[in-house]
Every structure is written in C-alpha cells, then in structure tokens.
Amino acid sequence: MRRRTLLMSAAAAAVGAPAIARAQAYPSQTIRLIHGYDAGSNPDTIARHLSGPLTEILGQQIVIEPRPGAAERLAASQVARMKPDGYALYLMTGGQAVVSATDRSLSYDLLKDFDFISIVTRFPFVLTVGPDSRFKTLQAYIEEGKRDPGKLTYGTSGVGSTLHMAMELMLEKTGAKMTHVPYKGGIGQPYNDLVAGRLDMHVATFSSAQPLMKTDKLRALAVTSKERHPGFPAVPTVSETVVPDYDVVSWLGFTSPAGLPPAIRDRLYAAFQQAMARPDVKAKLEELGNDTRVTSPAEFRARVEADMARWRPLAHVVNQS
Known part of the structure; x- marks a missing residue:
C-alpha cells in the first residue's frame, strides 16, 4: 500500500x-x-x-x-x-x-x-448636454420627459451597456420616458450630435467627456455616483436631484x-x-x-x-x- x-x-x-x-x-x-x-x-x-x-x-x-x-x-x-x-x-x-x-x-x-x-x-458616469441646450438642470430634463413621453432623446454606447441601464434605472424611478439612441461604441459622434442639437442628452464616462467639459463644449447636468465628483464638485448627483439614494x-x-x-x-x-x-x-x-x-x-x-x-x-x- x-x-x-x-x-x-x-x-x-x-x-x-x-x-x-x-x-x-x-x-x-x-x-x-x-x-x-x-x-x-x-x-x-x-x-x-x-x-x-x-x-x-x-x-x-x-x-x-x-x-x-x-x-x-x-x-x-x-x-x-x-x-x-x-x-x-x-x-x-x-x-x-x-x-x-x-x-x-x-x-x-x-x-x-x-x-x-x-x-x-x-x-461614475456623467449626464451631459450641449453648451446651448435649454436644459439647465436634470430636473428640467426629467420633467419634460414626463410631460411629453418619448420626445426627448438620450445617447449611450449601446443597448444593454451600463450607461444604458443607468439611464433606464433613473427613468423607471422617476416615471419619465425618453428615446434611447445607441451609438456603436464611438465617442465623437454623440458629442457632435449634442452640439448640433440632434441629441438631447448623452450618458458618458468622465475620461471621454471631461476634456470637452473643461472647455465648455459640454455641460454636465449630474453624476451617477452617490457622492459628487472631486474633479467637478459643482456638478450635483442624480441622488441630490431626482432619485434619492441613486448610485451607479x-x-x-x-x-x-x-x-x-x-x-x-x-x-x-x-x-x-x-x-x-x-x-x-x-x-x-x-x-x-x-x-x-x-x-x-x-x-x-x-x-x-x-x-x-x-x-x-x-x-x-x-x-x-
């Protein structure tokens, strides 16, 4: 043995x-x-x-x-x-x-x-609009989405992405309805569409959005984390504005x-x-x-x-x- x-x-x-x-x-x-x-x-x-x-x-x-x-x-x-x-x-x-x-x-x-x-x-992610957008706050965007369901648009990197789901979670919590515009992974086209007024809002990562935010070519309405972003402390969080305890x-x-x-x-x-x-x-x-x-x-x-x-x-x- x-x-x-x-x-x-x-x-x-x-x-x-x-x-x-x-x-x-x-x-x-x-x-x-x-x-x-x-x-x-x-x-x-x-x-x-x-x-x-x-x-x-x-x-x-x-x-x-x-x-x-x-x-x-x-x-x-x-x-x-x-x-x-x-x-x-x-x-x-x-x-x-x-x-x-x-x-x-x-x-x-x-x-x-x-x-x-x-x-x-x-x-976290950041919710951005063009520099001339009529939306000055996330609350205003959400309220219009409630009054006129499906009229407003928002862009993300694709169907089923975290950015897409982050926005859908927010809409489910607020009762607003928007039209999703998925982009094929690109970062240039949605920003061009925001500036041209073809897209109402875009859900983005800070690394892609912040160069344009720093030069005022994009405006941030809110960040998705529970705490404000240290690099942009003036930008409110989603949880402060429309959905308490929201944290993505x-x-x-x-x-x-x-x-x-x-x-x-x-x-x-x-x-x-x-x-x-x-x-x-x-x-x-x-x-x-x-x-x-x-x-x-x-x-x-x-x-x-x-x-x-x-x-x-x-x-x-x-x-x-």
Whole structure:
C-alpha cells in the first residue's frame, strides 16, 4: 500500500510539473490586452496608461487590442474561446455584468467562461448636454420627459451597456420616458450630435467627456455616483436631484479565459498591485475620474455576482429594444 501511494504521488507530480514550469517561466512572450471599445474610449485610455508600467513589471510587451461592438459582447465572445495561458487578457467593464444579467442570447457564460483576476478602477458616469441646450438642470430634463413621453432623446454606447441601464434605472424611478439612441461604441459622434442639437442628452464616462467639459463644449447636468465628483464638485448627483439614494458606479478589471493556472493568476495579480501602487499611475487615473483600488480575485467575482443580481430586474428593457 505504501509503495502504491508513493507511485501515485510521483505520477501526480510528473503530471503537474509541466504546468508549474510554464507558470514559473511566465511571461515569456508578448501579452495581448483586449477590450471591447473604440480607441480613445475609457477602457482604451486606461489600458494605455497601464500598459507601460505592466510591461516594465512583467518584462514583456503589453499589446492593446480594441475589439469594439455590441456593447462589449463581441470582445467577450472572442476572449471566452481563447487559450487560458495568460497571454490573452481581457480588460472587462462593469457593462459585462449588466449584459450577462439582461441578455438571454449571449454565446458565453460570464461566471463560467472567465477567470476574474482584479478590479483596478471604479468610476461614475456623467449626464451631459450641449453648451446651448435649454436644459439647465436634470430636473428640467426629467420633467419634460414626463410631460411629453418619448420626445426627448438620450445617447449611450449601446443597448444593454451600463450607461444604458443607468439611464433606464433613473427613468423607471422617476416615471419619465425618453428615446434611447445607441451609438456603436464611438465617442465623437454623440458629442457632435449634442452640439448640433440632434441629441438631447448623452450618458458618458468622465475620461471621454471631461476634456470637452473643461472647455465648455459640454455641460454636465449630474453624476451617477452617490457622492459628487472631486474633479467637478459643482456638478450635483442624480441622488441630490431626482432619485434619492441613486448610485451607479462601474468598474474595469482584468480577466482571462477560464482555466488560468493559479500561479499565473497570482503573478498577474501581484503585477497589477505593483502598477496601481505607483504614484504617477494613481494620479493619472484619478485625474480621469477613477477610484483606484485593487481587489482580490474573490472580491472581483463577488462584485460581478452582486451586479448581475442588481441589473437582472431590468432585463425587459434589453429584450424589448
């Protein structure tokens, strides 16, 4: 019996040895960092700010690959089929939890097809109008949406995105009705439409909107977080104006296809901690409107599960669009 036990242990060690060796050698080649939005978008901007420090820490080049389309569904469906070897990483947004909670037609299962490594940033959204818009407050916009249902418009990055659901949650709470105008992941066209008066309001991330806000080419009506944004303290929150206790904050986190070896996951997690601890990285990301706190893989998964539970009741909005 003792001899059999020793043989089984030796066999198990032999099987695990190649995996351990691969993990110890990681990374030995270029790492692809994929996200689901256009160049210049919030995920792309953050990816580019992190790619340099991560390249230094890991000793291998980080190549950013935008794969925009369908509110991140396209990128997620492609990454889910990739090899879980640490050389294809996915910078996922909180929108994936929303999509997975509300869209029954997805080709992937968020909780089964991905390994969650770490959330690195959290951020609210901002509700913007053109500089000459007649709406000076969010209350005025909502009140007109009640008086004349469906007349007013609002834009987002796509059907089922967090920005879309953030607005629909607000409309459900207030009883107003607006017409949703989804844009294909772009950031330029909705702002052009706001300025030209073809769009009444746009739900945006701070990283994309704040350059135009600072030059008065856009006006902010409200932010979606419970607290005011430190960079724009004069802009009220949705909870202060139209929906008490309203609080919508999204996130960005690093994931991989399911099955990532634990040693590689731990190596990546440590690298993200190092990168996010750098004062220059923190300062730049916070300037763009991000709260920079690294979470553990377990905390990341728990956040995804909680977000999916929160947004599931709004599935009818996506399925009717």
